[in-house]
Amino acid sequence: MKPVNFDFARPSDLPAAIALASREDAIVKFIAGGQSLGPMLNLRLVQPNLLVDITGIAELKRVEETPDALELGSCITHADIEDGRVPDVTGGAMRAVAAGIAYRAVRNRGTIGGSLAHADPSADWLSALAALGAQAIVRGAHKERQIPVDTLMTGVFECSLESGELLSGVEIPRLSKSARWGYYKHCRKTGELAHAIAAFLHDPDRSVCRAVIGATGSKPIVLSDASVLIGKGPDHALDRAAIERAMTGHGMTDPIEQQIHFVCLRRAVQQAYRP
């Protein structure tokens, strides 16, 4: 199958892109890397009248580092992060996550903003950036707002962007030197989307200890005070009953699913505290 006929625009600035997306007489879709949207167009799962290519907008490729955070424009690609073409304020955590996404061809074009906006439950950035405490920066015609990534996704392939809004970037907090990070995902084949994800951050200097259970089939499960779930001994054993209760409370009741996600979380925690 081929896409429906659509018009195409490639604005060079954000106001022009937002103005196009605010049109009420057309179904308008942004396209960034096209890695998720391309197949959806071909399958006619989306049938836009107008496709707005946002990759020519310089502001969406911005990189701004402050003492506390890094702001990345939404069109920064997975490969930009993997190759270190942008600074890393996470001690290598983001580079490793980027390198584990799909195949190099997908990483060359796929963008961090497209991945978040697409809101695939199995996407790596949704879980990793939620665990890192990142904020999504959203621009509309009249205002800019920030949404914590851990609440950005509202359902499968749905996020809290409103019509006419565009994800302009992501703000990632700088981890302290003492921070511990672990990320583990379970895929049946290399390069495919994950069946289970776990991300764990312990940053004692900033009083953060957060775990995220991702690829749940829906929104990631965020355990914002993970310190109570993790033993202080050398093996950092997890409170399995409490974690299972959290999964069940978020609708994950299948024991096999729970077991796979639990093992991913245990491995992420072990990775974080590896000497």
Ligand SMILES: Cc1cc2nc3c(=O)[nH]c(=O)nc-3n(C[C@H](O)[C@H](O)[C@H](O)COP(=O)(O)OP(=O)(O)OC[C@H]3O[C@@H](n4cnc5c(N)ncnc54)[C@H](O)[C@@H]3O)c2cc1C
């Ligand atoms: C074979 C294959 C394997 C993959 N494996 C993985 C994997 O292991 N892990 C993983 O995380 N991902 C994986 N992906 C997805 C990949 O990371 C995509 O790059 C990503 O999901 C979408 O990014 P994109 O820039 O290509 O967005 P596009 O496909 O261009 O757009 C996706 C959606 O987001 C919207 N959009 C894009 N940018 C914005 C914006 N700035 N503001 C608002 N809306 C926007 C579009 O309108 C569209 O609805 C895989 C994809 C393929 C094809």
